[in-house]
Amino acid sequence: MSEGRLKGRRIALGVSGGIAAYKAIEVVRQLTESGAEVRVMMTPEATRFVTPLTFEALSYQPVAADWLAPSGAGERHIALAEWAELIALVPATANTIAKVAMGLADEIVSGTVLASRAPIVLAPAMNDVMFTQPQTQDHLDALRTRRAVIVDPATGRLASGKSGIGRLAAPERIIAVIEAVLAGRRNLEGLRVLVSAGGTREAVDPVRYVGNFSSGKMGRALAEVAAARGAEVTLVTTIPGNSEGIHEVPVDSARAMLQALQAAIDRTDVLVMAAAVADYAPQQVAETKVRRREQPLDLHLQPNVDVLKMLGSRPGLFRVGFAAETDDIRAQAGEKLTKKQLDLIVANQVGVDGQGLGSDFNAVTIVGSSGVIAEVPRLPKWEVAGRIWDAIDACRNGLAPAGQ
Numbered sequence: 334m335s336e337g338r339l340k341g342r343r344i345a346l347g348v349s350g351g352i353a354a355y356k357a358i359e360v361v362r363q364l365t366e367s368g369a370e371v372r373v374m375m376t377p378e379a380t381r382f383v384t385p386l387t388f389e390a391l392s393y394q395p396v397a398a399d400w401l402a403p404s405g406a407g408e409r410h411i412a413l414a415e416w417a418e419l420i421a422l423v424p425a426t427a428n429t430i431a432k433v434a435m436g437l438a439d440e441i442v443s444g445t446v447l448a449s450r451a452p453i454v455l456a457p458a459m460n461d462v463m464f465t466q467p468q469t470q471d472h473l474d475a476l477r478t479r480r481a482v483i484v485d486p487a488t489g490r491l492a493s494g495k496s497g498i499g500r501l502a503a504p505e506r507i508i509a510v511i512e513a514v515l516a517g518r519r520n521l522e523g524l525r526v527l528v529s530a531g532g533t534r535e536a537v538d539p540v541r542y543v544g545n546f547s548s549g550k551m552g553r554a555l556a557e558v559a560a561a562r563g564a565e566v567t568l569v570t571t572i573p574g575n576s577e578g579i580h581e582v583p584v585d586s587a588r589a590m591l592q593a594l595q596a597a598i599d600r601t602d603v604l605v606m607a608a609a610v611a612d613y614a615p616q617q618v619a620e621t622k623v624r625r626r627e628q629p630l631d632l633h634l635q636p637n638v639d640v641l642k643m644l645g646s647r648p649g650l651f652r653v654g655f656a657a658e659t660d661d662i663r664a665q666a667g668e669k670l671t672k673k674q675l676d677l678i679v680a681n682q683v684g685v686d687g688q689g690l691g692s693d694f695n696a697v698t699i700v701g702s703s704g705v706i707a708e709v710p711r712l713p714k715w716e717v718a719g720r721i722w723d724a725i726d727a728c729r730n731g732l733a734p735a736g737q
């Protein structure tokens with residue numbers, strides 16, 4: 334996450350007593366690095382897993398661990414509750430979840446939650462049986478109805494040694510949700526989003542392909558930001574990666590991408606085609622490896638399937654396309670918007686050093702039917718993705734600014 338993104342934001346971070354308490358260290362470190370002011374509070378059990386000193390050193394603030402200790406400044410949980418803009422419980426154990434759901438307050442973490450009206454972000458971590466028990470799920474549902482945001486745990490190896498759901502979400506995912514809540518951007522809850530990413534690979538023979546320089550980073554950032562804002566996200570990509578919190582489908586060719594997208598399109602509210610689909614594919618795929626010879630090799634290419642066209646449009650489906658252009662980007666984007674029956678098109682200039690294809694940065698022009706909706710300057714792709722979702726949301730809700 335980039336520095337300064339949470340500058341001056343006041344976060345009370347409650348650590349409860351589970352083995353994942355050690356992972357809260359990284360969350361505190363990244364939050365402070367991004368400019369947030371973090372005050373850590375710990376349940377008595379949490380202090381048995383990690384010492385308060387570690388959190389003190391990382392947050393540059395005293396840690397509230399013993400709520401009965403005289404502090405000389407009134408009641409600590411009330412002071413913390415009034416100070417915090419947001420309370421994050423990382424990790425939230427089954428016991429702490431139960432307590433905050435029921436309004437119990439018998440140590441500083443649950444006491445502070447009860448004394449505060451700030452939004453709460455909970456990142457549960459526990460054994461899979463404890464997590465899936467109806468008791469725990471009922472408590473989480475109750476908290477959700479009170480606008481608490483749950484960062485679902487991941488599936489993987491648990492402390493018990495077996496594999497299951499219950500691993501604490503990755504620090505980046507927890508922080509992305511905290512950021513979305515603080516920015517008032519949990520506005521994609523209930524939205525089903527389908528994103529394509531990466532350059533397609535069109536086979537020449539069993540070991541070679543025709544492809545392009547796309548890294549899939551813009552599409553992945555769009556998928557991750559949508560998930561942090563509450564959407565249910567499927568990412569169809571040629572560049573697989575960490576898919577925590579999103580449903581990821583790895584593909585290679587344009588045809589495979591089309592198939593994967595077709596399988597999900599009926600359940601989709603917003604389609605974002607960020608993939609760089611190869612416009613041409615080899616006419617024939619050699620069954621065995623093409624051997625090196627001293628003569629030039631002719632490769633015959635034929636037009637590839639048009640994925641957006643094949644997917645088609647339907648009422649209720651919001652279609653977003655991308656246009657990588659070398660010149661005249663506004664005019665090209667406007668033309669593609671109509672030709673490809675898009676609701677929005679995100680145009681970026683290729684060939685500019687330090688942004689676009691393969692880079693961690695991008696600068697884009699977002700164009701809708703009424704004209705240019707936003708000019709996004711060069712920013713990290715994660716932040717560009719946020720601006721694109723702002724534009725999508727504004728357009729879907731009829732709030733997009735008139736064309737410029």
Ligand code: CTP
Nearest residue numbers: 606607608610612638639640641654655656657
């Ligand atoms: N696209 C697609 N299928 C293709 C080519 C592109 O679905 N075979 C999608 C891209 O994912 C993108 C949009 O169409 O969202 C525009 O892609 P772009 O390559 O810029 O457009 P083309 O129609 O291929 O035009 P050109 O390459 O000639 O600029």
